[in-house]
Amino acid sequence: MPLSFKTEIHAAPAEAKDFLTFVNQAQSPFHATEQAALRLRKAGFEEIKEKDSWDNLRRNGKYYFTRNKSSIVAFAVGGKYKPGNGFAAIGAHTDSPCLKVKPVSKREKTGYLQVGVQLYGGGLWHTWFDRDLSVAGRVLVQTADGKLENRLVRIDRPILRVPTLAIHLDRSPNTDGFKFNHETHLQPMLATITKSLNGAAPPKNDAEASTETTMDKHHPILLHLLAAEMNVTAEEIMDFELCLFDTQQAAIGGAFNEFIFSARLDNLMMSYCSIEALTKSLKDPSSLAKDPNIRVVALFDNEEVGSLTAHGADSNLLPGTFERLSRATYDGEPNNNLTAYLESLPKSYLISADMAHAVHPNYFEKHDEGHRPQMHKGVVIKINANQRYATTAVTTVVLREAAKKYKVPLQDFVVRNDSPCGSTIGPMLSGKLGLRTVDVGNPQLSMHSIREVCGTEDVRHAIKLFEAFYEDFASIDARLTVD
CATH class of the missing domain: 2.30.250.10 (Aminopeptidase i, Domain 2)
Known part of the structure; x- marks a missing residue:
């Protein structure tokens, strides 16, 4: 007697649906930057300009600026911030092939x-x-x-x-x-x-x-x-x-509405999750009020062509931002700490957020047997012995501790020894700034195709992981005894 089977129509998570709204309006780096700015303004962020003085910043203040209209940096100043304290930063990119x-x-x-x-x-x-x-x-x-x-x-x-x-x-x-x-x-x-x-x-x-x-x-x-x-x-x-x-818009697909079929998942998915996590981490005002650090999102252009441009990650965009924030005055108080910028860097931490390779059902042999990331099973930590990724044991532990807050699952990925490995903005920023860095991303298929695929549940996973990082980095870092 044949078994009866009833297909239950699953509703896609709200975060996945909201991502569709974002990516369907972000067909170029300029539009992606505009969409990020719209969300920041809605969350109460104030636009400032690089060409202006930053001597009137406020603790608990929320700000953003753009460069070339294709890169954007947003930051929220902790209520207990003092010049010389660290930065909790996430970096992603707005461009796609x-x-x-x-x-x-x-x-x-x-x-x-x-x-x-x-x-x-x-x-x-x-x-x-x-x-x-x-x-x-x-x-x-x-x-x-x-x-x-x-x-x-x-x-x-x-x-x-x-x-x-x-x-x-x-x-x-x-x-x-x-x-x-x-x-x-x-x-x-x-x-x-x-x-x-x-x-x-x-x-x-x-x-x-x-x-x-x-x-x-x-x-x-x-x-x-x-x-x-x-x-x-x-x-x-x-x-x-x-x-x-x-012109075909991004859509939810799969028998159980478990896939996102879209262009530019690499890397607008991580750009979206970064902005959403920053704004969500500020919903409870007491969270920022107790924070001794500055929370930062930096979305760069030109990652796909090496980042060595005025608005790419290999420019002065992030170093200049950190330096200006370290030297700025807050709430009208004088800033006499001449070494604040250099003090801040060892106290800071960067999540380099760029999409990862899910195991392919038709080419599973391309993945190392012990490192086959799957959709819906969590954010991928990317590791490479030749430093194509900036992840270390220390930075991995920090991320795993943050993941515990919202029970976010994590996966590990390394490429096979007989396979080439891509890279990200992580190594260049880590080297440029001497910054503790971890490389992560959501698993996807068809990377760099005009039409890519990822899992709906993983949108929420990344947002919650990044949100927990912003909320708990200061307390996790205080427990570390590694200099």
């Missing part, structure tokens, strides 16, 4: 208008074929009064596509694998020339002919689409930085 529009993108081939793109980061580029693509990023606009304004733009409908070649014209993908040239085969089509004739730019007069404009570099139809989204004219667009993205 993608295609970016070239500075001169206008292309025409055999009746099609194409947009020239360049590769950003180490993407699984074959996954970008046959997807419904659009663009998002920032645009520099010249206003009627001559000002140059930075504006965000996103076109929410599919306007671009990279089509594959029909199997009838090339049998090799089924025999030799799908091979393509990154320059010639990965350029998306925007329109047919036949349909675009009415959108062509008017001919230049003699005075304009010698001056190269944005219209000369990009198809007018693309500029008009951008202008319509921002309610400006195409002529007012001076320049832009645009990322291509898949």
Whole structure:
């Protein structure tokens, strides 16, 4: 007699659903930074500027600032903070591998208008074929009064596509694998020339002919689409930085609603969890009031290309922030501690939060037998003997102690000895600052694909772990006898 089976429809955790709201509005580092800022402002954080003086900070105060509109740093000052005390910090990044529009993108081939793109980061580029693509990023606009304004733009409908070649014209993908040239085969089509004739730019007069404009570099139809989204004219667009993205939104999936199918999980998942943990750790005002440290989140751009930029983790962004906070005045009190910054670093701790590799059911042999992270089984601690990750035994113990507060499960990961290992912002910041650092992340599949997969329960796991870290780091650190 066959067994009866009734599939119970499980509701996805609230944190997973809220992440969808975040990631579906964060198609570029600029948009991710904007979404983080919106959540911080809602939680009572005050925006400050790097170019201004920080001599009027307050204990129990909550602040944030952005750099390049693509990186953001937020911090909450403990009620018992004194210059020279430590920082409890979490670092993640806002960028993901993608295609970016070239500075001169206008292309025409055999009746099609194409947009020239360049590769950003180490993407699984074959996954970008046959997807419904659009663009998002920032645009520099010249206003009627001559000002140059930075504006965000996103076109929410599919306007671009990279089509594959029909199997009838090339049998090799089924025999030799799908091979393509990154320059010639990965350029998306925007329109047919036949349909675009009415959108062509008017001919230049003699005075304009010698001056190269944005219209000369990009198809007018693309500029008009951008202008319509921002309610400006195409002529007012001076320049832009645009990322291509898949217009299919992130979704909950799986038989039991246990998966998140989404672009940019690496690393907007950790960016989201970091911001959420910081704001949630402040819900009880007494928690911050008793804290002798400063709680920090830093979301950097350009991790996927090495971080050595003005707004990447290998810049002065975090060191400069720590130094300014150590030298600032609080509540009007004079700060006469000349070595406060150097004193603060050994007292501080950084969680480098970047997604981790879940064991793959079809390629399980790629994981070390004792280190096969699974979805829903907790945040992954990443360890590497060659220091591709910054984790040590001491930093692991601190994290495990924090995890006890909310009973957050943890998993361990090392790569096989015959496998290459990626890296994170952890080692560079640890080395730059002499900072105790641990590398962690939620397990996911299809990393660097246009469509990635992770577990719904793990969103809550990471938020609760980071929240406990902010709340309990000072007391855990006081128990450590390791200098």
